[in-house]
Amino acid sequence: MAPRFKDYYETLGVPRDAPADEVKRAFRNLARKHHPDRATPANKDTAEEKFKEINEAYEVLGDPEKRKRYEQLGANWDRQEQFAGSSSARGNGHGGIPDDFDFHFGGTGFSDFFEQFFGNARASHSTRDASADIEAEIMVTLEEVLRGSTRQITLQTSGHGARSSPPKTYQVRIPAGVHEGQRIRLAGQGRGRGDLYLRVRIARHPDFRVEDDRLFHDLELAPWEAVLGITVRIHTLDGKVDLRIKPGTQSGQQLRLTGLGLPRADGTRGDLHVVISVEVPTSVNGRERELWEELAKASHFNPRG
Numbered sequence: 542m543a544p545r546f547k548d549y550y551e552t553l554g555v556p557r558d559a560p561a562d563e564v565k566r567a568f569r570n571l572a573r574k575h576h577p578d579r580a581t582p583a584n585k586d587t588a589e590e591k592f593k594e595i596n597e598a599y600e601v602l603g604d605p606e607k608r609k610r611y612e613q614l615g616a617n618w619d620r621q622e623q624f625a626g627s628s629s630a631r632g633n634g635h636g637g638i639p640d641d642f643d644f645h646f647g648g649t650g651f652s653d654f655f656e657q658f659f660g661n662a663r664a665s666h667s668t669r670d671a672s673a674d675i676e677a678e679i680m681v682t683l684e685e686v687l688r689g690s691t692r693q694i695t696l697q698t699s700g701h702g703a704r705s706s707p708p709k710t711y712q713v714r715i716p717a718g719v720h721e722g723q724r725i726r727l728a729g730q731g732r733g734r735g736d737l738y739l740r741v742r743i744a745r746h747p748d749f750r751v752e753d754d755r756l757f758h759d760l761e762l763a764p765w766e767a768v769l770g771i772t773v774r775i776h777t778l779d780g781k782v783d784l785r786i787k788p789g790t791q792s793g794q795q796l797r798l799t800g801l802g803l804p805r806a807d808g809t810r811g812d813l814h815v816v817i818s819v820e821v822p823t824s825v826n827g828r829e830r831e832l833w834e835e836l837a838k839a840s841h842f843n844p845r846g
Contacts, residue, residue, distance in 0.1 A: 647697075
């Protein structure tokens with residue numbers, strides 16, 4: 542049975558011809574609005590599901606190659622055999638694995654539609670007794686990377702023209718400090734005597750970029766804030782902190798907050814780097830223009846020496 546089509550443009554609220562920067566802006570705004578950490582306890586589950594939907598949409602539309610493939614689906618989106626990257630694991634006809642063997646995951650954070658067309662789920666090998674290691678992707682949030690969590694995952698398999706087997710449910714422990722691409726092994730939970738592997742994909746965050754154990758946060762400042770200095774309240778994975786911006790701070794400068802990054806293998810944590818971007822207004826009213834002109838006349842500053 543074909544999965545329900547996902548309209549990722551509708552999810553992000555952008556037109557189909559939206560440029561990349563508009564797609565990114567829409568993702569960041571929606572991800573901030575629906576981030577589980579900012580939801581009330583009563584709405585946390587709903588926010589988590591919405592956040593995953595937004596992340597999945599941006600995973601496709603924010604990647605030029607995936608977006609191109611998504612556009613190619615068109616009216617034939619339900620004909621999965623035309624497209625690479627299907628999550629249906631197919632046997633090679635050797636070792637007793639039937640050619641029509643496939644499987645379906647639930648609880649990984651990705652929809653059936655994404656798994657079918659953009660996921661990397663597969664059976665990695667077969668043996669004479671029809672065993673196979675099974676591998677799929679699991680979306681993990683930065684909060685889970687920081688604190689660890691336990692997730693409920695379901696797996697349903699079918700093949701050789703037989704009915705689908707009843708779904709199996711697993712409690713999967715996400716260890717703190719897990720990193721992009723790491724595989725979580727569930728021994729003996731694949732096909733036959735094979736293992737089940739879940740490959741970690743770190744969910745995009747509206748406020749942070751990830752590089753190993755370091756986090757990067759872009760902080761926009763108005764010109765006068767950079768010149769005069771200001772105290773700005775920013776979000777971290779540990780809560781809000783007040784950051785003092787010194788007078789004369791330059792665009793591109795990085796301010797390091799020690800120990801507010803992601804966990805390392807030795808139990809310590811990386812750093813959070815705040816990257817300054819001085820933003821210039823794109824338009825000004827009459828009074829504002831007068832003040833800028835006054836400043837231009839009064840100032841001795843020459844950026845070109």
